[in-house]
Amino acid sequence: MVRGSSVIARRRAEGARLSRHLLPEGTYHGIAPIFAARALRGFADGFVAVLLPVYLLALGLGGAEVGAIATATLFGSAMATLAVGALGHHWTGRALMLGAAALMAGTGLGFSLMSSFWPLLVVAFVGTLNPSSGDVSVFLPLEHARLAAASDAAARTDVFARYALTGALCAALGALASGLPDHVVALSGIQRLDALRGMFVLYGLIGGLVWALYRKLPVNETPGDALRPAPLGPSRAVVARLAALFSVDSFAGGFVVNSLLALWLFQRFGLSLSAAGAFFFGSGLLGALSQLAAPGLARRIGLVNTMVFTHIPASLCLIAAAFAADVRVALGLLLVRALVSSMDVPARSAFVMSVVQPHERAAAASFTAVPRSLASAASPLLAGWLFQSGWAAAPLVICGVLKIVYDLVLWRAFRLFKPS
Numbered sequence: 001m002v003r004g005s006s007v008i009a010r011r012r013a014e015g016a017r018l019s020r021h022l023l024p025e026g027t028y029h030g031i032a033p034i035f036a037a038r039a040l041r042g043f044a045d046g047f048v049a050v051l052l053p054v055y056l057l058a059l060g061l062g063g064a065e066v067g068a069i070a071t072a073t074l075f076g077s078a079m080a081t082l083a084v085g086a087l088g089h090h091w092t093g094r095a096l097m098l099g100a101a102a103l104m105a106g107t108g109l110g111f112s113l114m115s116s117f118w119p120l121l122v123v124a125f126v127g128t129l130n131p132s133s134g135d136v137s138v139f140l141p142l143e144h145a146r147l148a149a150a151s152d153a154a155a156r157t158d159v160f161a162r163y164a165l166t167g168a169l170c171a172a173l174g175a176l177a178s179g180l181p182d183h184v185v186a187l188s189g190i191q192r193l194d195a196l197r198g199m200f201v202l203y204g205l206i207g208g209l210v211w212a213l214y215r216k217l218p219v220n221e222t223p224g225d226a227l228r229p230a231p232l233g234p235s236r237a238v239v240a241r242l243a244a245l246f247s248v249d250s251f252a253g254g255f256v257v258n259s260l261l262a263l264w265l266f267q268r269f270g271l272s273l274s275a276a277g278a279f280f281f282g283s284g285l286l287g288a289l290s291q292l293a294a295p296g297l298a299r300r301i302g303l304v305n306t307m308v309f310t311h312i313p314a315s316l317c318l319i320a321a322a323f324a325a326d327v328r329v330a331l332g333l334l335l336v337r338a339l340v341s342s343m344d345v346p347a348r349s350a351f352v353m354s355v356v357q358p359h360e361r362a363a364a365a366s367f368t369a370v371p372r373s374l375a376s377a378a379s380p381l382l383a384g385w386l387f388q389s390g391w392a393a394a395p396l397v398i399c400g401v402l403k404i405v406y407d408l409v410l411w412r413a414f415r416l417f418k419p420s
Contacts, residue, residue, distance in 0.1 A: 031150045033213040034143050035166050041139060042167035044206040045130040046174020047199060049258035050280055052131055054273055055196045059115050063263065067384015069124045070259050071377050076125035078373030080138040084366050094217045097142050101211035104128040108204025112197045131259035135167055141365035148353040148361045156353060157295045161346035165291045168342060172284025179274035235356035239364050242352060245410050247371035252402035254379030255395035268392055269327040279331055283338035294343045303351040307344040308411040314341035315400040322396035
């Protein structure tokens with residue numbers, strides 16, 4: 001019996017040593033399914049963001065309809081995230097995550113089976129499609145709360161950086177995979193529309209895999225997650241200020257979500273689907289790799305400074321790209337933008353989790369994500385109208401200017417704030 005106990009103890013020690021290589025010091029075990037699910041969702045979001053406008057145009061819809069469906073996806077995600085923040089404390093995080101994964105599976109199948117604008121608009125609203133480069137879905141607050149509970153303050157930025165890096169790398173691979181329909185058509189001779197439908201079937205199947213991964217999470221709460229989610233309390237004021245600022249940033253970002261940026265490249269330079277997929281792969285890869293520097297930079301200059309002083313150069317590159325006459329210059333500026341524009345993602349997540357009480361984390365993640373989703377939902381519709389009206393450069397300029405304003409206001413409001 002003693003020998004058996006020593007074997008178990010030795011295996012646990014070996015597992016602990018292995019986990020220290022995979023996760024930052026100060027994290028609990030059991031979050032591997034979260035990282036695997038984020039990887040799968042990132043891959044699916046990567047190809048859907050590029051293929052969504054191509055698919056909708058192939059169905060006979062126009063730029064305004066593309067913008068409307070992009071708006072519906074973001075607005076629906078905001079409503080779902082708001083529901084999680086307001087009512088999610090009635091269920092466990094695991095149950096909510098399983099429900100979201102099932103909804104993802106249904107979304108992919110729904111888009112693959114429907115061809116008319118209004119049914120697609122309804123599925124876009126209630127589903128989980130993500131036309132942007134970041135994660136703005138209902139999954140975000142649920143996974144963030146779980147990750148925050150599984151790490152202490154010292155390790156939290158590293159955990160969120162690796163989480164964001166995982167999603168960004170896989171989203172880049174997904175963008176590269178958006179060229180698959182053209183290759184399938186060339187090799188098999190099937191209709192291009194059918195090949196595009198097949199990618200939405202793949203999206204639904206990935207949702208099923210995410211559901212299976214969430215099933216592996218403990219039914220009971222983990223040690224760091226012992227406090228069930230609760231509504232906002234003492235941190236309500238600071239969360240409200242952050243939510244207001246994040247809404248400006250997201251309203252600006254909604255003008256150039258990946259689906260609309262792809263549409264701009266198609267219309268402005270006649271870029272092919274394969275070339276667009278390669279560009280979004282490159283930009284996603286640069287954005288992912290840049291996030292590796294975010295934790296070290298945040299430790300050196302602070303979370304708020306990291307968020308602000310990496311954002312402003314990215315916005316200037318976006319504005320310059322809007323006026324570029326040569327496709328190589330435009331793509332070069334957009335790649336430089338991608339290199340620095342995502343460094344604020346782990347810093348922002350860690351900052352929000354650091355300014356609230358542990359039991360408020362799920363609600364804080366939801367109530368900062370909801371204004372972002374609502375605000376970003378409004379701008380794609382306007383951007384689609386601008387594209388269709390011949391003002392193709394306007395969305396990029398509006399986005400860049402508003403983001404610079406957001407960065408300056410955020411820095412002035414929180415530059416002296418000390419998170420715990």
